[in-house]
Amino acid sequence: MSVLLEIEDLWVEVEGREVLKGISLKIPVGETHVIFGRNGSGKTSLLMTIMGFPTYKVKYGKIYFKGEDITDLPPYERAKRGIGIMFQRPPTIKGVKLRDILKLCAKENNVKIEELARSFNFETFLEREVNKGFSGGEIKKSELLQLLVQNPDLVLLDEPESGVDVENLNLIGQMIKKLLQKDTPHKPRTKSGLIITHTGFILQHVAADLGYVIMEGEIYCTGNPIEIFEGIQKVGYEGCKNCLKRLA
Amino acid sequence: MAEDKLLKEFKSAKEGNIPKDLSELSEEEKERLRFLGLDSSLKREGEYVQIDAKPVVCRKQVEGLEILPITEALKKYDWLSDYYWKLLSPEKDEFTKATAEDLDDGYFIRALPGYKIVYPVQTCLYIRTEKVAQKVHNIVIVEEGAELNLITSCSVHPHVESAFHIGVSEFFVKKRAKLTFSMLHVWGDQTIVRPRTGVLVEEEGSYISTYVSLYPVKDIQTSPVCRLVGEGAKASFASIIANQPGSKIDIGGEVWLEAPNTRTEIISRTVVYGGENIARGKIVAKAPKVKGHLECQGLMLSDEGIMRAIPQLDSYFYDVELTHEAAVGKIAKEEVEYLMARGLSEDEATSLIVKGFLTVKVEGIPPTLQKQIDKVLETAKLGF
Numbered sequence: 068m069s070v071l072l073e074i075e076d077l078w079v080e081v082e083g084r085e086v087l088k089g090i091s092l093k094i095p096v097g098e099t100h101v102i103f104g105r106n107g108s109g110k111t112s113l114l115m116t117i118m119g120f121p122t123y124k125v126k127y128g129k130i131y132f133k134g135e136d137i138t139d140l141p142p143y144e145r146a147k148r149g150i151g152i153m154f155q156r157p158p159t160i161k162g163v164k165l166r167d168i169l170k171l172c173a174k175e176n177n178v179k180i181e182e183l184a185r186s187f188n189f190e191t192f193l194e195r196e197v198n199k200g201f202s203g204g205e206i207k208k209s210e211l212l213q214l215l216v217q218n219p220d221l222v223l224l225d226e227p228e229s230g231v232d233v234e235n236l237n238l239i240g241q242m243i244k245k246l247l248q249k250d251t252p253h254k255p256r257t258k259s260g261l262i263i264t265h266t267g268f269i270l271q272h273v274a275a276d277l278g279y280v281i282m283e284g285e286i287y288c289t290g291n292p293i294e295i296f297e298g299i300q301k302v303g304y305e306g307c308k309n310c311l312k313r314l315a
Numbered sequence: 316m317a318e319d320k321l322l323k324e325f326k327s328a329k330e331g332n333i334p335k336d337l338s339e340l341s342e343e344e345k346e347r348l349r350f351l352g353l354d355s356s357l358k359r360e361g362e363y364v365q366i367d368a369k370p371v372v373c374r375k376q377v378e379g380l381e382i383l384p385i386t387e388a389l390k391k392y393d394w395l396s397d398y399y400w401k402l403l404s405p406e407k408d409e410f411t412k413a414t415a416e417d418l419d420d421g422y423f424i425r426a427l428p429g430y431k432i433v434y435p436v437q438t439c440l441y442i443r444t445e446k447v448a449q450k451v452h453n454i455v456i457v458e459e460g461a462e463l464n465l466i467t468s469c470s471v472h473p474h475v476e477s478a479f480h481i482g483v484s485e486f487f488v489k490k491r492a493k494l495t496f497s498m499l500h501v502w503g504d505q506t507i508v509r510p511r512t513g514v515l516v517e518e519e520g521s522y523i524s525t526y527v528s529l530y531p532v533k534d535i536q537t538s539p540v541c542r543l544v545g546e547g548a549k550a551s552f553a554s555i556i557a558n559q560p561g562s563k564i565d566i567g568g569e570v571w572l573e574a575p576n577t578r579t580e581i582i583s584r585t586v587v588y589g590g591e592n593i594a595r596g597k598i599v600a601k602a603p604k605v606k607g608h609l610e611c612q613g614l615m616l617s618d619e620g621i622m623r624a625i626p627q628l629d630s631y632f633y634d635v636e637l638t639h640e641a642a643v644g645k646i647a648k649e650e651v652e653y654l655m656a657r658g659l660s661e662d663e664a665t666s667l668i669v670k671g672f673l674t675v676k677v678e679g680i681p682p683t684l685q686k687q688i689d690k691v692l693e694t695a696k697l698g699f
Contacts, residue, residue: 120656141655141660141661142652142655143655143656143657143660143661146658147658154653158650160653160654160667160668160671161668161674163667163671167667167671171654171657171658171659171667174658217657
């Protein structure tokens with residue numbers, strides 16, 4: 068199976084502080100990988116670096132997407148090539164409506180914005196200033212709707228379940244399933260995902276192929292995501308430190 | 316240059332190169348006027364176009380509306396002397412004085428009592444000749460219970476390098492009447508503009524002013540004074556400005572709340588690419604139980620420009636509610652990055668953020684006017 072994203076020995080700094088220390092991973096086309104780790108372990112930094120935000124300075128290593136070295140490309144070039152990210156705390160942009168952004172996300176994709184929004188009970192938000200006064204769940208819906216319209220090949224999701232009430236968790240799960248083509252299991256998948264989760268919620272909705280534990284900027288462990296999650300639940304991240312499966 | 320010397324370099328608009336009608340204008344000029352709203356595909360209740368010193372179009376489509384060149388109106392109606400130079404004094408400054416001494420016409424527009432003129436009336440004061448000073452005097456009267464939506468699009472010939480426009484305007488909004496006045500201007504980068512505006516609003520009347528200037532201009536200085544003299548009257552001013560390098564724009568708005576239960580809102584949104592911008596706003600409470608809010612926001616896109624926000628609130632009574640907020644800053648990096656992650660280049664992202672920042676929804680403005688303002692915003696290049 069061909070590789071969509073490949074990261075090679077990636078070292079990253081934010082304002083002079085090392086946040087990633089030699090991360091390497093490969094995501095094949097159609098696979099979804101999950102990242103576990105404590106707050107401040109470097110999970111978000113990894114996603115932000117893959118998207119190319121300038122605050123995250125690559126000191127060493129390479130990022131390849133569809134075989135191309137994208138390490139020095141700005142975020143919009145990466146977006147054009149098929150990478151999409153869901154923001155944890157997206158900014159409000161004065162005077163810019165959700166519909167305006169969706170139209171830009173759509174570009175040449177022939178997406179029926181109205182219809183898509185309606186299918187997730189979100190059409191009344193189209194005319195609202197993006198993210199302004201949105202609740203936790205509404206932010207997630209808005210972000211996922213933007214990604215659905217953008218239709219990226221690699222989806223980066225940072226804690227998609229955080230701040231979402233129980234009622235909406237299921238809907239968020241459905242949206243992620245659609246985004247990763249997990250709603251049509253009989254068809255060959257072209258979409259891949261890299262998802263940060265604290266609660267493991269996503270594992271109930273999306274069959275993930277591989278899990279990682281990141282600690283102090285390094286990948287400590289790689290394996291079956293459900294087994295890893297159960298292990299963390301039992302022994303905590305302290306247990307990971309002592310685990311024999313730790314990568315050499 | 317000192318203000319009193321500014322005018323001396325310009326010749327009279329009466330010496331202008333004035334065509335008989337609009338068909339004599341070049342394609343380029345017609346295109347500019349179409350962009351400003353003189354477009355046959357847009358529904359208008361009336362039109363007034365003046366080129367240099369001469370009115371070339373003056374027509375109305377509906378009953379209850381009068382449109383005349385001011386010189387004709389002054390001859391036709393003796394009573395107009397009760398309105399002419401009543402809100403402004405010719406002695407106010409050298410520009411009002413020059414207009415009183417040598418008038419280059421202007422428009423008289425009146426909505427008769429009870430008539431609600433739904434679609435806009437369009438006026439255009441156009442300078443076609445190089446080095447001309449156009450000095451106009453406009454009077455608008457919206458009689459009791461009437462409604463009028465006025466769009467004024469002032470501009471210069473695309474190839475005129477240097478011009479001067481003085482517009483003396485006196486607006487009267489009678490009891491329960493409503494006037495919306497929207498100015499969409501495309502001046503030249505060597506045009507000097509000195510509007511002098513006075514507005515009087517009676518009981519339960521309402522005045523809504525929107526000023527949009529997104530293109531280069533050399534120098535604008537204006538500070539309309541609006542008096543709310545009848546109980547329950549209201550006024551709102553919005554200015555939407557892109558201050559380009561080399562432009563000096565000093566725009567104020569002064570509202571006097573002179574009767575109980577009057578209220579006002581003055582909003583300004585300015586993007587500074589360069590040049591100098593002064594956003595003034597002043598609310599004076601001269602009666603109890605009044606409300607006023609001033610909002611002044613500036614977005615700096617360069618270190619080459621200067622922005623000054625000068626809000627002022629004066630109260631002569633204790634039972635009033637006057638507030639202001641002012642903020643000047645840069646575009647937030649997070650907003651640019653957010654949009655870049657959605658596939659927009661830095662320039663496209665900036666342009667969208669600026670457009671959003673300048674999108675002010677003015678309460679009470681009719682959809683047709685809002686559409687036209689949105690179109691101007693859409694067309695203007697607002698990136699770097």
